[in-house]
Amino acid sequence: MRNAIVISVLSLLLLGCNRGLQYKPEAPIPQARISADYSLLKDQVQVQVDTDGYHLQSAEIITPEGTAIRPVNIYHPPVKGGKSTGIGVGVGSGGLGTGVSVGASTGSSHVEGLSTATFDSKEIGSPPWHLRVKLVSLPAVDITLPAR
Numbered sequence: 505m506r507n508a509i510v511i512s513v514l515s516l517l518l519l520g521c522n523r524g525l526q527y528k529p530e531a532p533i534p535q536a537r538i539s540a541d542y543s544l545l546k547d548q549v550q551v552q553v554d555t556d557g558y559h560l561q562s563a564e565i566i567t568p569e570g571t572a573i574r575p576v577n578i579y580h581p582p583v584k585g586g587k588s589t590g591i592g593v594g595v596g597s598g599g600l601g602t603g604v605s606v607g608a609s610t611g612s613s614h615v616e617g618l619s620t621a622t623f624d625s626k627e628i629g630s631p632p633w634h635l636r637v638k639l640v641s642l643p644a645v646d647i648t649l650p651a652r
Contacts, residue, residue, distance in 0.1 A: 524537055524538075524539035524554045525539040525540055525541040525552060525553075525554050525618075526539070526540075526541045527539060527540050527541060527647050527648065527649055527650075528647065529637075529645035529646060529647050530645075530646050530647065530648060531645065531646070532645070533642060533643060533645060535642055536555065536556040536557075536558055536639060536642060537554070537556045538553070538554065538555060538556060538637060538639070538645055538647070539553075539554045539647075540552065540553045540554070540635055540637065540647045540649065541649075542633075542649050544625070545622075545625075547624070547625055547626065548576070548622050548623060548624060548625055549622070549623045549625050549628060549633075550620055550621075550622050550623075551563065551575075551620065551621045551622075551623065551635060551649070552618045552619070552620050553618060553619045553620070553621065553635075553637055554618055555615060555618075555619055555637075555639055557614035557615060557616070558614065558615070558639040558640055558641070558642060559580065559583070559613075559614075559615055559639065559640040560578065560580060560615075560619035560621075560637065560638075560639060560640075561638045561639055561640050562574075562636075562637075562638045563575055563578060563619075563621040563635065563636070563637050563638075564635075564636050565623055565628045565633050565634065565635060565636075566634040566635075566636050566646070567628070567629070567634075572636070573623065573627050573628050575621035575622055575623050576622055576623065576624055577621070577622045578619065578620070578621050578622075579619065579620040579621075579622075580615065580619055581615045581616055581617030581618060581619060582615065582616055582617065583613050583614070583615055583616075584613065584614055584615070584616045630651065631649055631650060631651040631652075632648055632649060632650045632651055633648070633649040634646055634647075634648055634649075635647045635648075635649055
């Protein structure tokens with residue numbers, strides 16, 4: 505019984521270390537660990553992108569002829585904002601007054617979860633697909649999504 509518990513705990517720890525989706529960029533960038541995977545739907549292809557917390561600026565499938573096909577929809581996960589501080593100054597008398605307030609962000613905003621781009625399967629054809637992903641403030645990366 506004790507061995508089964510130890511094996512279960514070790515398995516969970518190893519699963520926690522497996523970060524990201526199945527397909528990685530052909531030329532990774534050091535600033536972010538980006539990965540992608542896809543699901544075939546009835547008449548669409550849904551591409552999930554792990555952006556490592558960066559906001560997805562654009563995603564497109566590049567055809568063998570070099571044409572960029574844009575998705576019909578992009579889902580952006582919620583933004584988890586940074587902290588901000590504010591300084592206020594006010595002057596008043598008798599219930600009337602004026603004030604000035606200045607706020608400054610002390611942390612960066614990042615997204616929490618996967619971004620999803622949905623493509624029309626008739627437009628992009630059959631795999632393999634070459635996905636080009638552009639994240640805010642980072643260079644574009646290409647990820648090959650092979651046939652399964």
